Amino acid sequence: MTREPQRYEYALLQVMPRPERGELVNAGLLLYCRPLRSLVARVHFxxxxxxxxxxxxxxxxxxxxxxxxxxxxxxxxxxxPAAAEEIGRRFRWLTAPRSTVVRAGPVHSGFTASPDAEADRLLALLVLPPG
Known part of the structure; x- marks a missing residue:
């Protein structure tokens, strides 16, 4: 049985070792798909x-x-305690703006039938080194 694509939201997980400089490295992503009750993270530090x-x-x-x-x-x-919250609250808490060394970037959206496969695709596209 094939699933219909559902709307999802994602944010890049960013490392900004010196916030005053504004330089950052993408270190992963968070992907939340409410209709499929899925919250996944992929990291690559x-x-x-x-x-x-x-x-x-x-x-x-x-x-x-x-x-x-x-x-x-x-x-x-x-x-x-944040890990005990329901997945939507966890995603919103993790993506709330912060001025810390590890933070989430802006939230973007798309459509997918497989949150895990989409998280893998976005990790390869936006986080992993080319090659």
Missing amino acids: DRARVRALDPGADLDAIETSVKLVAAICAGDPDAG
Whole structure:
């Protein structure tokens, strides 16, 4: 049985090691599809790209924060109270504007029948290095 495409929203997960400079690296994405009751995260933390923006960045702390966002998306009970919220509230909380080192970019939308496949496609297109 083939599903009909449903509307989804996504935001890039960004690392901005020095917020005062405004330079960032895409480190993943969050994808929420309400009709299919799906919230997925895909992450790829590229230490070398972050180091290029800030040689003194605490890469371990930043990577931990990126992984925490993915754990909250997955509803991991060890990820804190936000992970226990229903998926729509989790997505809105994670994509709320913040001026921190790890944050979500603007929310965009599209249509898909498979949130997991679409998250993989967007990760390859927008986050992973070319090649």
